[in-house]
Structure formats: structure tokens, C-alpha cells
Amino acid sequence: MSDVNKPGVTPPKPPAPPKLRPRSLVLVNTGEGKGKSTAAFGVVIRALARDWRVCVIQFIKSDTWKVGEEKIGRQLGVEWLKGGDGFTWESPDLDQSEGRAAAAWQLAAAAIAGGDYQLVVLDEITYPMNWGWIDSEAVINAIRSRPAQVNIVATGRDAPKALIDVADTVTEMVKVRHAYDRGIKARRGIDF
Numbered sequence: 576m577s578d579v580n581k582p583g584v585t586p587p588k589p590p591a592p593p594k595l596r597p598r599s600l601v602l603v604n605t606g607e608g609k610g611k612s613t614a615a616f617g618v619v620i621r622a623l624a625r626d627w628r629v630c631v632i633q634f635i636k637s638d639t640w641k642v643g644e645e646k647i648g649r650q651l652g653v654e655w656l657k658g659g660d661g662f663t664w665e666s667p668d669l670d671q672s673e674g675r676a677a678a679a680w681q682l683a684a685a686a687i688a689g690g691d692y693q694l695v696v697l698d699e700i701t702y703p704m705n706w707g708w709i710d711s712e713a714v715i716n717a718i719r720s721r722p723a724q725v726n727i728v729a730t731g732r733d734a735p736k737a738l739i740d741v742a743d744t745v746t747e748m749v750k751v752r753h754a755y756d757r758g759i760k761a762r763r764g765i766d767f
Contacts, residue, residue, distance in 0.1 A: 598723055599693075599721065599722075599723060599724055599725050599726040599727070600726050600727075600743045600744065601718055601726070601727045601728075601729070601741055601742045601743050601744075602615075602618065602726075602727070602728045602729070602742060602743065602744045602745075602746070603728075603729050603730075603734050603738055603739060603742040603744070603745045603746070604728065604729070604730045604746050604748065605701065605730070605731060605732060605733065605734035605739075605745065605746070605747055605748070606732065606746075606747035606748035606749055606750075607732060607748065607749065607750045608747075608748030608749045608750040608751070608753075609748065609750065609753060609766075610748050611730040611731065611732075611748055612644075612698050612699070612730050614730075614746065614748075615696050615698060615728040615730050616631075616644045616648070616696075618694065618696070618728050619631065619644075619648060619653060619694065619696060622693060622694040622726075623651050623652070623653070625693075627692075627693035627694050628652075628654075628691055628692045628693055628694075629648075629652075629653045629654070629692060629693070629694045629695075629696070630653070630654040630655075630656070630686045630692045630694070630695050630696070631645075631648060631653055631654070631655050631656070631695075631696040631698060632656045632658060632679055632682060632683040632686065632695070632696065632697055632698065632700075633655075633656070633657045633658060633679075633698040633699060634658050634676055634679050634680075634697070634698060634699045634700050634702060634703050634731075635698075635699040635702060641767075642767040643763070643764065643767060654686075654692070656679065656682050656683075657679075658675050658676055658678060658679020658680075658682065658683075672708075673703075673706075673708040676703035676708040676709055677703075677708060677709055679703075680700075680703070680709040680710075680713070680714070683695065683697055683700075683717075684713070684717050687717050687718070687721050687722075687725055687727070688717065688720075688721070688722070689722075690721075690722035690724060690725060692725060693724055693725065693726060694725075694726045694727075694728070695725060695726070695727050695728075696727075696728045696729075696730070697714075697727065697728070697729040697730070698730050698731075699730055699731045700714065700729050700730070700731055701729070701730070701731025701732060701733055701734050701735065701738065702731050702732070704731075704735055704738070705733055705735060711735055711737060711738075712737075714738070715737045715738065715741055718738075718741050719741060729742075
């Protein structure tokens with residue numbers, strides 16, 4: 576008789592099944608209200624606190640646009656790429672703006688597919704998607720086929736239906752009131 580079958584002997588417990596990592600998530604912050612990018616940068620801080628590698632690609636903001644979150648993000652090790660040339664209504668050459676957005680998408684696609692980052696923020700990506708500057712289907716396919724550990728946060732007004740459909744969490748920012756409507760310009764430390 577084996578020891579396991581003897582009275583008073585407890586059989587050994589089977590080994591615990593290996594823990595499966597939960598799949599990564601896709602978050603979309605959209606809507607007319609303020610706070611879409613701000614919320615995304617809050618997720619960046621959380622990811623950094625967990626020692627994640629983070630990449631932010633900004634599709635509208637240019638190298639001349641100095642934002643506080645970029646300054647601190649870079650100090651904390653965030654890979655920060657700017658693909659835009661500023662606000663489209665100020666652009667002297669929309670063809671150049673489109674080319675910059677397409678180049679930014681190539682960098683973003685590589686960041687997603689490479690799997691080196693646990694978080695990739697696609698800041699203001701909805702605009703070039705909606706304007707036809709980047710192929711929306713390519714964006715959705717890159718998100719769907721991302722490596723298992725790559726989480727995505729996409730921001731911008733008027734998120735395309737396909738982007739909303741691929742997302743796990745969609746938040747719509749609703750504007751109740753905005754200081755800009757009363758002639759108050761964006762403030763350093765509050766808005767950028």
C-alpha cells in the first residue's frame with residue numbers, strides 16, 4: 576500500500592495552474608469635452624508607477640508646442656514622439672501636415688507591433704483618421720493584431736466607429752462649459 580492510500584495521510588495537492596496574464600486593453604477617450612489627453616496621461620503615470628515601458632505619439636502637436644506632461648514624461652523615461660505640425664487651422668501647408676501624420680502613424684505602428692512597450696498612447700489620432708490622412712483600417716488592424724502585452728490609449732474627438740468597436744473601454748468627454756468659449760486662452764500648468 577502506498578503512503579497516499581494509508582489512513583490519515585493527505586494526498587499531495589496538484590500543482591496550481593500557471594497564472595495567465597490578462598490580455599491587454601484598448602481605451603478610447605473621445606467627445607467634445609476637455610480632458611481626453613489629460614486622462615490618457617494619467618494612465619501614463621499609472622503605467623510608469625508599475626515600471627512599464629511607455630510610448631506616446633502625438634498626431635497634432637508639433638515640436639514647438641511645449642507641454643508639461645511631455646517634460647515630466649521624458650524625465651521619467653517615456654518615449655515621446657510628435658508627428659504633427661500644430662493645429663490644422665494654423666497650418667500653412669495641409670499636404671505637409673498630412674505627410675507628418677502619415678509618418679507619425681508609421682512610428683506608432685512600429686511601436687505597437689514591436690511589443691517593447693506595455694502602453695502606447697495615440698494622442699489625437701482620431702483627427703488624421705477622420706480626415707483620411709492615415710488609413711483607418713490599418714490603425715484598427717494594428718490594434719487588433721498587437722502583441723498581448725501592449726495596451727493602447729487613443730484620444731481625439733469624433734472617434735470613428737471602428738475604433739470604438741475595437742476598444743474595451745470608451746469614455747466620452749461631454750462639454751458642459753469651457754473657458755475658451757468666454758475668451759480665456761489655454762493656461763500653462765492647467766491646459767498644457
